[in-house]
Amino acid sequence: MSLAGLGWALGARLVAPLLALHVRRRVRIGKEIAGRIGERQGGGAARPPGRLFWLHAASVGETISALPVLEAMAARDAGLRFLVTTGTVTGAEMLGRRLAPGLAARVDHRFMPLDVPGWVARFLAGWRPDAAAFVESELWPNLLAAARGRGLPMALVNGRMSSRSFARWRRAPALAGEALGSFRLVLARSEGDRRRLATLGAAGALCWGDLKAAAPPLPVDAAALARLRAAVGGRPVFLAASTHPGEEALAVAAHRALVPRFPDLLTVLVPRHPERGEGVAAEAEAVLPGAVARRTAGGAPGPGVSVYVADTLGELGLFYRVAQVALIGGSLVPHGGQNPLEAARLGCPILLGPHTGNFEEAVDRLLAAGGALRVPLGTPPGGALADAVAGVLSDEARAQALTKAASGIADAHAGLPGRVAEALLDLLPPGQGSGSGVLVGTGPGGRDAPQGPIA
Structure with a gap:
């Protein structure tokens, strides 16, 4: 691990008590659910038997764009179960509204643990996913380090790296290289994003198109x-x-x-x-x-x-x-x-x-x-x-x-969710694994720009 990675881990341990207080404050303003704040510290695991794929979608937009991929994966592998994490309550609510009943029975939702070493270790040990994918722009260094240690196959899907985030990440090149080098598959949403991700360490990044360009029409009652x-x-x-x-x-x-x-x-x-x-x-x-x-x-x-x-x-x-x-x-x-x-x-x-x-x-x-x-x-x-x-x-x-x-x-990208689903299924080990994996994403601190210790 780089010195920057070690510094991030130390900083997260030091601010962990403040993060716990921050989560409780967010409950008061409706941005967290009181009965589920333990999930922010990695608790609440209830791993189902068989193979488990972990998909992280930070908020509403990422959740909507990921649902067609989730549906295509479920259709191709009838025995696969899913853990879906979000970083926001609105993302969780959207997931609950949009999941078809048959698929909902195969999906567990949890809130993403905050990027404190002990909390992400508890989360990964409890769920033991067999493969994982992050949508768009989350790079949590401690989570990625723990994931690398477990050897979990993972992908970055619809990867996004804005020019502003790119400039911030370039100040920590070793940390960026560690994070992006952890992915077996990086699919950028655009050529510009692919170039920026490749420069930061995702040497094999590909661009197949933007999942948001392939989403079905918004539903209506x-x-x-x-x-x-x-x-x-x-x-x-x-x-x-x-x-x-x-x-x-x-x-x-x-x-x-x-x-x-x-x-x-x-x-x-x-x-x-x-x-x-x-x-x-x-x-x-x-x-x-x-x-x-x-x-x-x-x-x-x-x-x-x-x-x-x-x-x-x-x-x-x-x-x-x-x-x-x-x-x-x-x-x-x-x-x-x-x-x-x-x-x-x-x-x-x-x-x-x-x-x-x-x-x-x-x-x-x-x-x-x-x-x-x-x-x-x-x-x-x-x-x-x-x-x-x-x-x-x-x-x-x-x-x-x-x-x-x-x-x-x-209508230009109608077949993209199926293509991405096939690529993610290829990450899974054969047979009925009990889970040993890891996970990753694209942008320290979430969404797209580095937050926390890297500002």
Whole structure:
């Protein structure tokens, strides 16, 4: 182990008491489940008999992109069991909603242990996975070191390494090389990610495509969709999907600018983090008094409601199906953008702000094919967004051309989950192993940027 690795391990041991307190604080704000905080220290193992594959998906986006792979693996190996870990409560909730009943019986969920040597050792010893894969961008040095010690075959799937994370990892080249060199298989989501991962130590990294480009259409509850369509009626609907702080205000400003031309316009705000719903609604109410309703408060987008705050989890497919145009959140502010292909699969015309680095290749393909429109930042606030929305709402032929072009891009990687599933199944040892393995991921501290001791 490198000196950097030893330093990380020592630092984690020293801060472990503070991490335990941090987890308890997160319980109070709804980001942890009180009865399951022991899982953050590696507890709660209940290993089933037979072969066990461990899949880690940090949060909601990773969970959604991994589900088709999980389903394909289960279909190909009827006796395989799965341990799925997430780093967030919302990721766990999404998993519970999306798993088909037959597959759910073969899946155990736990929260990922924090990266303290004793905690990850307890987790690995309790579960003894036979092979493992991380989705996207988690690199936990202590977990990876423990995994290497157990010899667990593992893969990094849909590997993501942003330019910012790349610059941070380059400050700790030995640590990066140890982590990425532990993988038997590294599948990057894009050529840019593959090059950065290879430079840091994943010499054999491959790029087969982005799993988020291969996900099925977002699901919908048929009864909820019928109710929503009845409430909306024939009104034009502008959707601001998966928004981040600052974007809701721009969407509301755009709404005000659009009302003279579209007097019955309904603007739907879906915050990326539903817990922000109350604040988002209050912000909109200050601009449009008496014209705002919030879904979790029982509101509906009926007559008199101009802005509807849809602050629920897992219902974005519902709103894409009723909208005539959608802004993809995270792109008007420097976040990097959310997944535009979710809208493409549901035939909703796509608007993008200037910040789309999280889905750079998908966005480039959409723009080149005429499947999305770029919205520049400008003055007055929301003015350029209002112009783009009006351009789509007032021109049905243009809207249809956008959706047709976007659909072709969204369908390009339909066979990718099956191909990835085959590669992951190849990691498993033959026969009915009792579990001896290890695991790995891509980005110290989670998501995509180093956290904790490496800042």
